[in-house]
Amino acid sequence: MLHNLRSYDDTTYVHCVNVSLISGIIARWCGLSDAGVQLAILSGVLHDIGKIKIPDEIIKKPGKLTKEECDIVKNHTIEGYNILKDYKNLDENMKYSALMHHERCDGSGYPLGLRASKINVYAKIVAISDVYDAMTSKRCYRGPICPFTVIDIMINEGLAKYDTLFIMNFLRNMGETYLNNSVRLSNGDTGEIVFVDSSHPSKPIIKKDNGDMLSLMENNIKIEEIL
Structure with a gap:
């Protein structure tokens, strides 16, 4: 599946790899078991697999998307779950991470508008990794945003949106990774x-x-x- 994603869009593939690594780091910072860290990594790898079902001209559009195009892209969460749901050898948490990584604890996310207690725990980790990597990475319509600007945005706008344990550990530790830079x-x-x-x-x-x-x-x- 990951090979199919790389063949479809290299930018999305790199993003998934980055999200998987960051998710594993967050899981480790939060004291999850080795098995939990591994599951966070695997959940991150496949979180955007549904994008292979999104039209190529939208995913690779060299500019900002229209509202209609954004709505189509949002379907990648459901598409991803539908791709993964019948794979019996995949952990259910990986499937729900694909479905729920755009859900937010305050109910403002999609596709289901779930609140904190209803969102899969690994999807909560992937949600933070996904946003951080997306904002700090270069896009065709903008350059990368400085990590400290992203941290500031997440402090000011994201504390209600993300799981308290995960976001606080992420914010406390991520800044320190840039010491001596x-x-x-x-x-x-x-x-x-x-x-x-x-x-x-x-x-x-x-x-x-x-x-x-x-x-x-x-x-x-x-x-x-x-x-």
């Missing part, structure tokens, strides 16, 4: 991330190239780019 700031300065406060993961402390220390919690300067 060089960055460009919104004021044009460059420097290195030297500390990430787990309670404010989108606003780390930067050691600027001139040696000065800058806490992003104390001003409106933001990280524009990971160098």
Whole structure:
């Protein structure tokens, strides 16, 4: 199945691989068993398999989709479940992850508008991985969004949408993965991330190239780019 997805659209294939890796990392951060981590990885790999049923001209359209086209793309969740449901050797969690990874805990997602208690646990993990990778990856109509901007968006807009355990562990830990990375700031300065406060993961402390220390919690300067 994964081979079919790669043959259909390489961008979607790469996205699925990224989502699987991030899902496994989130599962590990949240203390799931080795079997649970493996299941999170496998759920991520196949979460977008339904896109092979979406018309090629929509998936590969070089620009933003119309509302009608977006509605067609949303069908990939149901299509994915329909592809996987009859495979008896696949764990049910993988099938439900394909169906539910766009559901949100506040009921604002699709295709069923489910709320927290009704959403599969692995779909909740994949949902976070899916959004993070989609936003931080380049698209034909925009460049990649800075990871710290995405973290900030998820803090401000996503806490009600995602499972509390998973999103909080993700936010606390993801920022720390960028420690010692060089960055460009919104004021044009460059420097290195030297500390990430787990309670404010989108606003780390930067050691600027001139040696000065800058806490992003104390001003409106933001990280524009990971160098």
